[in-house]
Amino acid sequence: xxxxxxxFVAGFIVLNAVIGLVTYVTLLExxxxxxxxxxxxxxxxxxxxxxxPIADALKLMMKEDxxxxxxxxxxxxxxxxxxxxxxMLIFATIPFAPGLGxxxxxxxxxxFLAVSxxxxxxxxxxxxxxxxxxxLLSAMRAxxxxxxxxxxxxxxxLVPVVLTGSLRLGDIAAAQxxxxxxxxxxxxxxxxxxxxxxxxxxAAENRVPFDILEAESELVAGFRVEYSGxxxxxxxxxxxxxxxxxxxxxxxxxxxxWAGPGPAWLGxxxxxxxxxxxxxxxxxxxWSFVRIRVDQILAVSWKLLLPATxxxxxxxxxxVALRGGAxx
Amino acid sequence: xxxxxxxxxxxxxxxxxxxxxNMGPQHxxxxxxxxxxxxxxGETVVDVDAVIGYLHRCHEKLSETLxxxxxxxxxSKTDYVAAMTSELAYVLAAEKVGKIEVPRRAQYLRVxxxxxxxxxxxxxxxxxxxxxxxxxxGGGATVFLYAIRERExxxxxxxxxxxxxxxxxxxxxxGTRYDVPAGWARQCRETVDFIDRRIDEYEDMLExxxxxxxRTQGVGVISRELAQGVGVSxxxxxxxxxxxxIRRAEPYSSYQDFDWKVPVEQEGDCYARYRVRMVxxxxxxxxxxxxxxxxxxxxxxxxxxxxxxxxxxxxKGEGYARVEGPRGEVGCYLVSDGGAKPYRMKWRGASFSxxxxxxxxxxxxxxxxxxxxxxxxxxxFGEVDR
Numbered sequence: 001x002x003x004x005x006x007x008f009v010a011g012f013i014v015l016n017a018v019i020g021l022v023t024y025v026t027l028l029e030x031x032x033x034x035x036x037x038x039x040x041x042x043x044x045x046x047x048x049x050x051x052x053p054i055a056d057a058l059k060l061m062m063k064e065d066x067x068x069x070x071x072x073x074x075x076x077x078x079x080x081x082x083x084x085x086x087x088m089l090i091f092a093t094i095p096f097a098p099g100l101g102x103x104x105x106x107x108x109x110x111x112f113l114a115v116s117x118x119x120x121x122x123x124x125x126x127x128x129x130x131x132x133x134x135x136l137l138s139a140m141r142a143x144x145x146x147x148x149x150x151x152x153x154x155x156x157x158l159v160p161v162v163l164t165g166s167l168r169l170g171d172i173a174a175a176q177x178x179x180x181x182x183x184x185x186x187x188x189x190x191x192x193x194x195x196x197x198x199x200x201x202x203a204a205e206n207r208v209p210f211d212i213l214e215a216e217s218e219l220v221a222g223f224r225v226e227y228s229g230x231x232x233x234x235x236x237x238x239x240x241x242x243x244x245x246x247x248x249x250x251x252x253x254x255x256x257x258w259a260g261p262g263p264a265w266l267g268x269x270x271x272x273x274x275x276x277x278x279x280x281x282x283x284x285x286x287w288s289f290v291r292i293r294v295d296q297i298l299a300v301s302w303k304l305l306l307p308a309t310x311x312x313x314x315x316x317x318x319x320v321a322l323r324g325g326a327x328x
Numbered sequence: 329x330x331x332x333x334x335x336x337x338x339x340x341x342x343x344x345x346x347x348x349x350n351m352g353p354q355h356x357x358x359x360x361x362x363x364x365x366x367x368x369x370g371e372t373v374v375d376v377d378a379v380i381g382y383l384h385r386c387h388e389k390l391s392e393t394l395x396x397x398x399x400x401x402x403x404s405k406t407d408y409v410a411a412m413t414s415e416l417a418y419v420l421a422a423e424k425v426g427k428i429e430v431p432r433r434a435q436y437l438r439v440x441x442x443x444x445x446x447x448x449x450x451x452x453x454x455x456x457x458x459x460x461x462x463x464x465x466g467g468g469a470t471v472f473l474y475a476i477r478e479r480e481x482x483x484x485x486x487x488x489x490x491x492x493x494x495x496x497x498x499x500x501x502x503g504t505r506y507d508v509p510a511g512w513a514r515q516c517r518e519t520v521d522f523i524d525r526r527i528d529e530y531e532d533m534l535e536x537x538x539x540x541x542x543r544t545q546g547v548g549v550i551s552r553e554l555a556q557g558v559g560v561s562x563x564x565x566x567x568x569x570x571x572x573x574i575r576r577a578e579p580y581s582s583y584q585d586f587d588w589k590v591p592v593e594q595e596g597d598c599y600a601r602y603r604v605r606m607v608x609x610x611x612x613x614x615x616x617x618x619x620x621x622x623x624x625x626x627x628x629x630x631x632x633x634x635x636x637x638x639x640x641x642x643x644k645g646e647g648y649a650r651v652e653g654p655r656g657e658v659g660c661y662l663v664s665d666g667g668a669k670p671y672r673m674k675w676r677g678a679s680f681s682x683x684x685x686x687x688x689x690x691x692x693x694x695x696x697x698x699x700x701x702x703x704x705x706x707x708x709f710g711e712v713d714r
Binding site: 036037038039133134137141218219220287288289290291292293294295296 | 347349350355356357368371458461462469470473474477533537539540542543694695696697698699
C-alpha cells in the first residue's frame with residue numbers, strides 16, 4: 001500500500017475513533033460528575049444510560065439550525081469547522097503504540113502545540129460572527145485567556161522534551177520505560193511539571209475554573225450562545241476532542257504513554273486508561289471550584305504560572321546538563 | 329435581508345468605548361425576573377439601570393379583597409422562598425391591630441417554623457449563589473445539589489407539618505393552623521443534627537477554596553453608612569458591621585425566651601455576608617433545638633372555630649408588625665376598619681430594600697462580579713415586585 005493511501009486510511013480510522021471516544025467521554029464525565037454530586041446521572045436511555053450519547057447526537061442532528069438574522073453569515077457558518085479542524089488535527093502526531101499513529105513527526109510536540117493554539121481562530125470567528133454582545137465579550141475573553149495560557153502550557157510541555165532530548169512524541173514515550181521511568185516520578189521536576197501542565201491544560205481547554213468564555217451565569221453560553229443543532233454539536237465535539245487530545249498528550253509526556261504490565265498489544269489500552277485518568281483529574285477540578293474572574297485569570301498566568309514554568313524549564317535544562325546530556 | 333434594515337440593528341457602539349449589555353429578564357442569573365441594563369467599558373461596569381416589576385401581582389390591593397383567614401396563604405407568595413416568615417408578618421400585624429392574644433404553644437410553633445424556614449432559605453441561597461459563581465455546569469452546581477438535598481429535608485418537615493412543601497398557610501390570626509404531628513419532634517431533631525454536620529462540610533469545601541475566596545473577598549463592599557442610608561436589612565446590614573436583628577431588638581412571638589447569637593461582620597463584602605449567613609444557619613438550628621426542648625402544652629390558637637371567613641374580624645385601628653426574615657426585615661402595615669378584610673395593607677419586602685443597594689456598589693466591578701454580588705444580596709423577586 002502506498003504511503004499516501006495509508007496516511008488517508010490511518011487518518012480516517014483515528015478521526016472516527018476520536019469521534020466515537022468523544023461521545024462516550026461525555027457520558028463518562030456526566031456519570032463521574034453525578035457521583036460527585038450524589039446523583040445518578042444519565043440512566044434512562046439504554047442500560048445505565050449507555051445509549052445516552054447516541055440519543056444526544058441524534059437530537060442535535062435533528063434540531064433546527066437557527067442562524068440569527070444579523071449574524072455575519074460566512075463567518076458564523078464557518079466558525080464551527082474552523083474550530084473543529086485543529087481540535088481533530090492534534091491527534092495526528094500522537095503515537096498510540098510504538099509506530100502506531102498517523103504521523104510520528106520529528107517535531108511532533110511542536111506540531112501539537114501549534115495546531116492546538118489554532119482553535120482560538122474558530123472561537124473568535126464564532127463570537128464575532130454571531131453579532132451578539134454576550135458572544136463578543138466571550139470571544140474577547142477567549143483571546144485574552146488563550147494568549148496568556150499558551151506560554152505556560154508550552155513551557156510545561158517542554159519539560160519532558162528537555163529531559164528526553166527529542167521533539168518526537170514516540171521518542172518521549174519510549175524514554176519512559178518502567179514505572180519509575182515515567183517523568184511524573186522524576187524527582188521534583190516531574191511532579192511540578194505535571195501539576196503545571198494540568199493547570200495550563202484547564203485554561204487552554206477553557207474548563208472550570210477558567211471557563212470564562214462559556215461563563216453561563218454571566219454570558220449565558222459565551223461565544224456559542226447563538227449556535228444550535230449540528231453547529232453546536234461540532235463546537236462541542238471540538239471542545240471535547242481538544243480536551244481528550246491534551247489528556248493523551250499529558251499521559252504521553254508524564255505518565256509513560258503505553259508503558260504498562262502485560263503483553264505489548266495492551267499498550268494502547270494502557271495509554272487510553274492513562275489519558276482517561278488525566279481527563280478525570282481535569283473533570284474532578286471542574287466540579288469542585290468556582291469560576292475565577294477574567295482579571296484574576298490573567299494575574300494567575302502572568303504573575304504565577306509563566307515565571308514558575310519558565311524557572312522549571314530552566315531548572316530542567318540545568319539538571320540535564322549536569323547529568324551530561326539528555327536521555328534516560 | 330434588506331441591507332437598510334440590517335443597518336438599524338447593528339450593535340450600538342456609536343463610536344464610543346461603551347457597550348450596553350442587557351442582563352435579564354431572561355438570564356440564567358436573574359434569580360427570578362430582574363433586568364439590569366449594564367454600561368460596560370471593556371469588562372468593567374460603569375453604570376447600572378435596574379428594572380424591576382416583572383413579577384408584580386397586586387399583593388397589596390389583593391389583600392383588601394381577601395379576609396384575614398384567606399390572606400395568609402397568599403402572603404406566603406410574596407417571598408415564596410421563605411413563605412413561613414411572610415405569613416408571619418401578616419398575622420402578627422393583624423394580631424397587633426386587633427390586640428389578639430396568641431397562646432404560648434402557638435408562639436413557639438411559629439418560632440420553630442420561622443427558624444426552619446431560615447435554614448431552608450439559606451440553603452437555597454448558598455446553592456444558587458455558588459451556581460452563579462461556578463456556573464450551571466461548573467463547580468457551583470456541586471454545592472447547589474448538596475444544599476438542595478438539605479433543603480429537601482426541611483421541606484419534608486414542613487410537609488409533615490402542613491401538607492405543603494412551598495406555600496404553607498401554616499399561620500392564622502390568633503395562632504397556627506396545625507399542631508405538630510406524632511413523631512415530628514424526633515424527625516426534626518434528627519434533621520437539625522444532620523444539617524449541622526453538613527454545614528461543616530460546606531465550610532470546609534468553600535472556605536479553604538482559594539478560588540472561592542478570590543471571588544468573594546473584597547467584592548461588592550457595602551459600607552456601614554451606605555447600608556444604613558439605603559436601608560438594607562438582614563444579613564446584608566449585619567455583614568456591614570451593624571448589630572441589628574429584629575428578633576432581639578423587638579422580640580415577637582416569644583423570641584426573648586431563647587438564647588442565640590447575632591453574627592456581625594465588619595468587612596461588608598460578599599464574604600462577610602456569606603459568613604453571617606453561615607453562622608445564622610447554626611444559630612437557627614440552635615433555636616430550633618431550644619424550642620423543641622421547651623415546647624409548652626396547650627392550645628395552638630386563641631380563636632374559636634368559625635363557619636365563615638367573615639366571622640374573623642379585627643378591631644378598628646392600624647399598626648405595623650415586622651419580623652426578621654431570612655433576607656431581612658419583612659414588615660406589614662395594616663389598617664383595619666373593623667371588618668373581616670383589611671382596609672389597606674402595605675408590605676415592606678426585605679429584598680426590595682436590599683436590591684436598591686445594587687446601583688451603588690456595582691459600578692467599578694467586572695461583569696463576573698455582578699452575578700456574585702447579586703447572589704450575595706439574595707433577592708427574591710416575588711418579594712421585590714409583590
